Amino acid sequence: MGDHCTNNPPLGWSKHNDEIVKLGDTEVYISKPADTDVGTRLLVLLTNGVGIHSVNNQVQADHLQKPDILWLCQICDPAPNTVNVATTTEEEFSLLDQIKMRAVEGNALKAVKEQYGDKEYRTSHGIHVVGYCFGGKYALRLAATDEVSAVAVAHGTMISREDFVGVKNPVTFACVENDPLFPDEIREEGLKLLQERNIEHELKVYKGVPHGFAVYGSYPDHHIKLSQEKVFDQFVEFISNYV
Numbered sequence: 001m002g003d004h005c006t007n008n009p010p011l012g013w014s015k016h017n018d019e020i021v022k023l024g025d026t027e028v029y030i031s032k033p034a035d036t037d038v039g040t041r042l043l044v045l046l047t048n049g050v051g052i053h054s055v056n057n058q059v060q061a062d063h064l065q066k067p068d069i070l071w072l073c074q075i076c077d078p079a080p081n082t083v084n085v086a087t088t089t090e091e092e093f094s095l096l097d098q099i100k101m102r103a104v105e106g107n108a109l110k111a112v113k114e115q116y117g118d119k120e121y122r123t124s125h126g127i128h129v130v131g132y133c134f135g136g137k138y139a140l141r142l143a144a145t146d147e148v149s150a151v152a153v154a155h156g157t158m159i160s161r162e163d164f165v166g167v168k169n170p171v172t173f174a175c176v177e178n179d180p181l182f183p184d185e186i187r188e189e190g191l192k193l194l195q196e197r198n199i200e201h202e203l204k205v206y207k208g209v210p211h212g213f214a215v216y217g218s219y220p221d222h223h224i225k226l227s228q229e230k231v232f233d234q235f236v237e238f239i240s241n242y243v
Contacts, residue, residue, distance in 0.1 A: 029052040132154045132155070155211050156175075168197075175204070
């Protein structure tokens with residue numbers, strides 16, 4: 001797993017929310033506008049490897065709800081730091097993969113709908129999902145379910161051809177040029193599958209940035225900061241079309 005997926009670069013600003021709760025068996029960081037009205041949409045953020053206790057990821061959650069078009073629930077730890085993908089066997093990774101997917105799909109999303117679906121948050125049109133790094137793999141998997149309406153994937157980690165096979169909901173990708181954690185050949189094969197099945201999709205490749213760049217942090221490189229904003233705008237614009 002990339003260094004940017006499992007480390008916290010120093011932040012240039014502070015988070016504004018400290019609400020961490022449990023939905024079902026899953027620990028969740030909650031970020032929402034101060035004033036919600038009827039029809040506010042639900043968005044689930046699947047984090048990178050450092051999880052919901054990372055201040056960086058909490059700031060990412062807070063930032064995503066700023067346009068006041070999304071209520072955001074940052075949910076689960078898709079890839080704990082303790083997992084070393086490079087040394088994990090295929091059998092071990094498969095088991096980890098199954099456990100995490102069950103946690104995200106069967107447990108967490110169900111709890112989100114039970115907790116908020118009959119209140120001021122609109123789940124009848126589906127739940128939006130954004131996944132960063134390892135969380136991107138599970139976001140793409142959720143695009144194959146009836147629970148979500150649109151999905152965004154930022155520099156996905158360990159995505160395979162099989163992750164594209166069942167996709168039936170719109171999905172947008174923000175990818176890194178020559179990313180060894182999401183190789184070009186897998187990306188192109190996946191896009192071909194989406195095109196053959198007429199699945200609404202969008203893909204943008206960002207050059208001169210590291211894997212994991214889209215998670216907000218105090219990167220000194222102006223180009224990286226600019227690219228972060230472009231990914232943010234890309235995701236918000238795409239997801240806003242599916243409400």
